[in-house]
Amino acid sequence: MKPIRGGLKLDGKKDTTAVSWTITRPSPPRRVRIPLSFASDITVLPTVRVGESVRVGEKIAETKSRNSVTLHASISGKISEIAKFPHPLLGESESVEILSDNKDESLPEIGHERSGWELLSSSEIQRILGESGIPWNQPSSPIDTLIVNGCESEPYLTSDHSLLMSHPVEILKGCEIFFRLLGARNLLIVLEDNKEEVAELLKSKIFFNTWSHARVEVLPSRYPQGHETVLVGSLLKKPIQPGHSVWEVGVVVQNVTNVYAAYEAVVIQKPFYERVLTIAGECVAQPRNVWVRIGTLVEDVVKYARGFLRPPEKVVLGGPMTGVALGTLDIPVLGESRAILGLPKEVVRLDSIEPCIRCGRCVESCPVSISPVMITLAAEKDLFEVAQDYGAPFCIECGNCSYICPSKRPMVELIQYANAHS
Ligand code: SF4
Numbered sequence: 026m027k028p029i030r031g032g033l034k035l036d037g038k039k040d041t042t043a044v045s046w047t048i049t050r051p052s053p054p055r056r057v058r059i060p061l062s063f064a065s066d067i068t069v070l071p072t073v074r075v076g077e078s079v080r081v082g083e084k085i086a087e088t089k090s091r092n093s094v095t096l097h098a099s100i101s102g103k104i105s106e107i108a109k110f111p112h113p114l115l116g117e118s119e120s121v122e123i124l125s126d127n128k129d130e131s132l133p134e135i136g137h138e139r140s141g142w143e144l145l146s147s148s149e150i151q152r153i154l155g156e157s158g159i160p161w162n163q164p165s166s167p168i169d170t171l172i173v174n175g176c177e178s179e180p181y182l183t184s185d186h187s188l189l190m191s192h193p194v195e196i197l198k199g200c201e202i203f204f205r206l207l208g209a210r211n212l213l214i215v216l217e218d219n220k221e222e223v224a225e226l227l228k229s230k231i232f233f234n235t236w237s238h239a240r241v242e243v244l245p246s247r248y249p250q251g252h253e254t255v256l257v258g259s260l261l262k263k264p265i266q267p268g269h270s271v272w273e274v275g276v277v278v279q280n281v282t283n284v285y286a287a288y289e290a291v292v293i294q295k296p297f298y299e300r301v302l303t304i305a306g307e308c309v310a311q312p313r314n315v316w317v318r319i320g321t322l323v324e325d326v327v328k329y330a331r332g333f334l335r336p337p338e339k340v341v342l343g344g345p346m347t348g349v350a351l352g353t354l355d356i357p358v359l360g361e362s363r364a365i366l367g368l369p370k371e372v373v374r375l376d377s378i379e380p381c382i383r384c385g386r387c388v389e390s391c392p393v394s395i396s397p398v399m400i401t402l403a404a405e406k407d408l409f410e411v412a413q414d415y416g417a418p419f420c421i422e423c424g425n426c427s428y429i430c431p432s433k434r435p436m437v438e439l440i441q442y443a444n445a446h447s
């Protein structure tokens with residue numbers, strides 16, 4: 026790992042044997058627990074009762090708000106409980122538990138092409154995404170450019186890479202759906218230079234589609250290349266002020282999972298109830314990418330990779346930079362969970378925190394060019410205005426400064442503390 030101006034060149038630790046043209050689809054789990062609360066403060070209400078039978082894809086919860094959120098059964102079976110269960114981000118959450126009937130019976134329309142999907146209006150696409158459980162907020166400003174983010178710059182993660190390799194045509198259809206929904210004029214698909222073969226594949230398909238509005242951009246691998254503020258800054262040279270959205274400069278950034286899910290929802294009438302997830306880390310017996318039903322417990326997902334070779338020091342849900350360390354494996358996979366990592370002691374840094382040695386490495390690695398060292402030194406003394414002056418509100422919480430600090434100072438926590446008191 027070394028700092029480069031505005032980012033980190035990390036040891037990718039990406040297992041390329043886990044990237045292939047096909048993605049394993051294991052048998053559905055015996056049970057799932059689907060949380061009804063989201064980290065974004067949204068809570069949805071169950072539309073099913075304990076004892077009811079459900080098929081795969083059937084609606085089990087919804088909100089009635091403008092930006093509607095809908096949840097669907099990810100296995101077929103009986104609703105066994107609606108109660109509080111552990112949640113990876115919230116501690117606990119009201120959740121719907123389904124016990125499998127081992128039939129894996131889905132709604133009849135799933136998998137069948139929707140007739141006339143190419144002619145759907147923007148409002149019809151928006152309605153379908155909402156009803157299919159795909160996170161989507163309609164921008165309040167006119168959008169010129171859709172960026173599809175396939176960078177995947179955190180170490181270990183290869184789920185987007187696999188999805189792009191195995192389903193390039195479907196992903197381009199998903200791009201077309203979002204492009205039409207937004208009324209955009211330009212489409213940029215952005216990859217890092219560790220996915221050159223995917224870039225060539227997509228370029229050839231764009232050429233044969235004669236899409237003059239679309240292009241593939243390949244950027245050098247660095248973390249956090251895929252953060253939307255960094256992407257818009259490096260591709261379009263448009264700085265985003267703290268508290269402002271990329272919408273305000275006419276841009277929407279979508280990730281590969283969402284784009285693929287939009288294809289499935291609009292074209293083959295399949296709600297969002299499963300996703301591709303990377304199981305990796307030095308402790309995992311057979312690192313791989315697999316399709317995982319939302320709500321599958323981490324302890325069951327780990328079995329898809331033949332379990333752990335040795336006990337991990339830390340199990341992380343998500344990437345090593347932005348994921349959450351799990352205290353228990355009795356935790357469900359969420360729609361946004363990109364990976365499960367089993368990390369050994371030599372990778373997890375548990376050493377003691379030392380004073381700042383003013384090496385400047387955190388400043389060099391910061392992608393938004395603020396001064397993490399000055400902000401955190403100010404935060405330690407409760408000098409919140411000073412922390413503001415050094416740019417605390419611009420922090421995107423990428424974790425680079427914490428990761429690179431030789432004194433192992435809790436940089437992100439201190440910056441969050443400063444911002445919470447401003
Ligand atoms: S966490 Fe914030 S301060 Fe630290 S490197 Fe990332 S953006 Fe900069």
Ligand code: SF4
Pocket residue numbers: 380381382383384385386387388397398429430431432433434
């Ligand atoms: S906070 Fe850490 S990385 Fe930054 S200057 Fe101090 S010792 Fe170096």
